[in-house]
Amino acid sequence: MVLVTGPSGAGRTTAIGALEDLGYEPITNLPLSFVPRLLSGHLEHPVALGVDVRGRDFSAAALIELIDTLTREPDLDLDLLYLDARPEVLERRYSETRRRHPLSPDEAPGEGIAAENDILAPIRLRADVLIDSSEMSPHELRAEVGRFFDTGRIEKLAVSVSSFSYKRGVPRGIDLMFDCRFLSNPHWEPELRPLDGRDAAVAAHVSADPRHGEFHQRVLDLLLFLLPAYVEEGKTHLSVGFGCTGGQHRSVAVTESIAKALAEAGWQVSKRHRELERRAPEGAETRMRTGA
Structure with a gap:
């Protein structure tokens, strides 16, 4: 399982799509409390689980507790992938797409970006793989994800x-x-x-x-x-x-x-x-x- 998280706009959706191409089953917007139930069933494919601050029961403490719990599972190979980007890059991306930041829908994106980075700071420290997408195109980001997480399920490069x-x-x-x-x-x-x-x-x-x-x-x-x-x-x-x-x-x-x-x-x-x-x-x- 790969837990994929990071600030909004840093490329989380692109990374999950890249993992799907590599043979992972993508799951997004699943409440953290449901993850143990997901693992209680039989998983036929590796899973890419997207986690972000908009989740219903999301908190940094809850996610860290989940990571600790999953790490103790003897049959589970867990990686935390953290997608990051410089604040000015995130702000520019929001400006270019004219999207509202989920944590500051009625204010400037910069305020939401700062708040989200504060929330995610403890999780960033726990990352097994950290990718800074500031200078990457979506195409380059997909390639970088592939370098870390290819499972060998693709028959040809x-x-x-x-x-x-x-x-x-x-x-x-x-x-x-x-x-x-x-x-x-x-x-x-x-x-x-x-x-x-x-x-x-x-x-x-x-x-x-x-x-x-x-x-x-x-x-x-x-x-x-x-x-x-x-x-x-x-x-x-x-x-x-x-x-x-x-x-x-x-x-x-x-x-x-x-x-x-x-x-x-x-x-x-x-x-x-x-x-x-x-x-x-x-x-x-x-x-x-x-x-x-």
Whole structure:
């Protein structure tokens, strides 16, 4: 069992979703007094239990008492995962989403953040794993959770393929990075400039470059050679990045085609277009799963 807690806005929901992808059964908003009853039954899967200050019978003392009780269970492997972030980051996230803080619904988020941190301070000290998400994207947070809590229930490692702009810097956590700036740039074609690499016309322009076919095949062959070796080594997540000048055309087109080829080869693949997310947050990250 993994108990997941931390201040609101630090990524608790994202972490629980990542644990669910790793084979954990997610349970949220369960009163603390019900947890022993949950454990009295037969659990077929590891459990990710989300706990936050809005719970009906939540208190720091009650949660610490529960942790002590569960720790004494001989057949239970318990970890406390604490998601944290700097107060100014939490306040910015609330401002960006225009959400109200649960502890200060009628006041500025900063007051609720301070109150919640005070309540959770004793629990933070008990954390087995503490992840500060201040500088992490949701994608990076999911990867970090996977590094700590993979149960081996995923048959193959998860591969993330992403596009980015070199002008905005290289994303954190990239394992393998490829530069696409040598390919023909659709930006200089007026009819293609407002489109992105997901558009068929842009993809056709990029693939028409005489160097594209060999580049694509060599990269794909390299990845298909490396992925089984990473599985044998015990790696659970591999991040592959493709960069170009603006992160709109060439890197996006190559990311799309490589992700599709890896998924067709049976690998669990997610794809992300960082610069397109900045332009249109909805639907920029997708996940492709296979039956393998």
